[in-house]
Amino acid sequence: MNQTDILDFLKQENYDIAIVDPFNPCHLLIVEKLGIPYIAFFPGPFSYPLGFWLPSPPSYVPMYVSGFTDRMNFLERVINTFLYLGSNMVEIKNEEIFRRVIEEHFPPDSRPSLSDLYHKAELWIYNMDFSIEFPRPLLPHIQYISGLRAKPAKPVSQDLEDFIAESGDSGFILVTLGSMVSTIPRTDLIKEMNSAFASVPQKIIWRYKASQWPEDLKLAPNVRLLDWVPQNDLLGHLKIRLLVTHGGLNSLTEAVYHGVPVLAIPLFADQPNNVVRIKAKHMGEYIPFYTIKSDKFSDMIHKIVEDKSYKTAAMKQSVIMCSRPFPPDQQLLGWVEHIIRSGGGGHLRPYSYQQPWYQQLLLDVILFIFSCVALIIYIIVKVIRFLIHLLCSRKKQKQN
Incomplete structure (x- = not known):
C-alpha cells in the first residue's frame, strides 16, 4: 500500500x-x-x-x-x-x-x-x-x-509402467502428501507407514525425497520413492487401487474425477475439514497422523481396497463431477x-x-409485530377490566 x-x-x-x-x-x-x-x-x-x-x-x-x-x-x-x-x-x-x-x-x-x-x-x-x-x-x-487440474490421464513413463506391471492384478497405491509437505520430518511416522506398505500386495509409488529418507530405515521392497509424480496421470491409470493423501483439495478433486478411493492422513489447515466430506461420501477413510501404527494402517488399506463399496462410491462421485453441463x-x-x-x-x-443489519435480521419487523401484539393484549386486558368493573357496579346497584 x-x-x-x-x-x-x-x-x-x-x-x-x-x-x-x-x-x-x-x-x-x-x-x-x-x-x-x-x-x-x-x-x-x-x-x-x-x-x-x-x-x-x-x-x-x-x-x-x-x-x-x-x-x-x-x-x-x-x-x-x-x-x-x-x-x-x-x-x-x-x-x-x-x-x-x-x-x-x-x-x-x-x-x-x-x-x-x-x-x-x-x-x-x-x-x-x-x-x-x-x-x-x-x-x-x-x-x-x-x-x-483434473483431466484425462496421459501414459506414464516406461520406467513407471514397468514398475506398475510387476504388481500383476494387485495394482498399485499412490502416496503423496502434497507439494507443501513432500517429506514428513517425523521418523516414527515414516517407519510405521513403511512397515504397513511392506505388508500389502500392491506396489507403492511414494512421493518422497530419497535424499531425506532415514539412513537407518530399510525401504520396503514394494515401494518406489520419487521426488515428483505425475499425480493426475497415475490416478487415471487402470491399475490404481488407492490414493494415500494428506487431504488437500486438489488431490481429492483429482481422485474424485478418476473415481479412486482415498485413505487420508490430514495434517493441517483445511485438510481435516476436507476428509470429513470424503468419508461422508463413503469413498474413503481418514486416520489422524498421530495415531498411525503399521498394523492399523495396513488394515485400513486392506479394508478400502477389498471392500468394493468404496470404489463404487468413488465412481458415483466421478460421474457427478464429470457429467457437469460444461x-x-x-x-x-x-x-x-x-x-x-x-x-x-x-x-x-x-x-x-x-440493507442495514437490523433489516437483514428483520428486527424492525419483529419489533413491529411485538408492538402490535402487545397493544392488542393491552387493549383486551383494558376491555376485560372495564367489563368486570361494569358488571361489579351493576351488581352493587341491584344489591342496594
Whole structure:
C-alpha cells in the first residue's frame, strides 16, 4: 500500500477486471485502492466471511472448523450453533485489524469496511464441487467451479509402467502428501507407514525425497520413492487401487474425477475439514497422523481396497463431477466474460447487501409485530377490566 510507484503503474494499465484471492483481505484493499472491479476466486474449500451474509442455517450447514457433516445430531447442532455465533466474534476482530490499515491508506470520505469489500466483488468463485461438498443454499453471484487440474490421464513413463506391471492384478497405491509437505520430518511416522506398505500386495509409488529418507530405515521392497509424480496421470491409470493423501483439495478433486478411493492422513489447515466430506461420501477413510501404527494402517488399506463399496462410491462421485453441463475451464471463462460484458455483477447480487443489519435480521419487523401484539393484549386486558368493573357496579346497584 505504500509502494506508490507500483500502484501508479497498475492504474495506468487500465485493467478491465481483477481476479483476487479473498482469503487474505489485503488483496481486496489493493484492488479497491486501484479502483478496479474484481472477482473473488477462493482456491480452498468453501469458507466465507460472516459479513458476506450468505444463508447458512446451522441446522444443516456445518461450520468450517466443526468437523461435522450436514447430518448432525442434536448435540452437534448445538455445538455448530455456538461455533456460528463464535465466528462472529472472530469477524469483528478481523474488522478491527484491517480498520486501522484502512484509516491509514484511505481518505475519510471513502473508507470501506471489510464487509463492503466482500459485497463489492462482482462474482465469488469457489474451487469446490458438489461431488465433494454438502448441498447448501448459494446466492446467484456464488459459483462452484472445480477440477481445473483434473483431466484425462496421459501414459506414464516406461520406467513407471514397468514398475506398475510387476504388481500383476494387485495394482498399485499412490502416496503423496502434497507439494507443501513432500517429506514428513517425523521418523516414527515414516517407519510405521513403511512397515504397513511392506505388508500389502500392491506396489507403492511414494512421493518422497530419497535424499531425506532415514539412513537407518530399510525401504520396503514394494515401494518406489520419487521426488515428483505425475499425480493426475497415475490416478487415471487402470491399475490404481488407492490414493494415500494428506487431504488437500486438489488431490481429492483429482481422485474424485478418476473415481479412486482415498485413505487420508490430514495434517493441517483445511485438510481435516476436507476428509470429513470424503468419508461422508463413503469413498474413503481418514486416520489422524498421530495415531498411525503399521498394523492399523495396513488394515485400513486392506479394508478400502477389498471392500468394493468404496470404489463404487468413488465412481458415483466421478460421474457427478464429470457429467457437469460444461467443463470447468469453459465455465470459468464464461463467467469472467459475462461479468466484463455486462458491466459487473450487480444483477446477481441480492438487495440484502444494501440493507442495514437490523433489516437483514428483520428486527424492525419483529419489533413491529411485538408492538402490535402487545397493544392488542393491552387493549383486551383494558376491555376485560372495564367489563368486570361494569358488571361489579351493576351488581352493587341491584344489591342496594
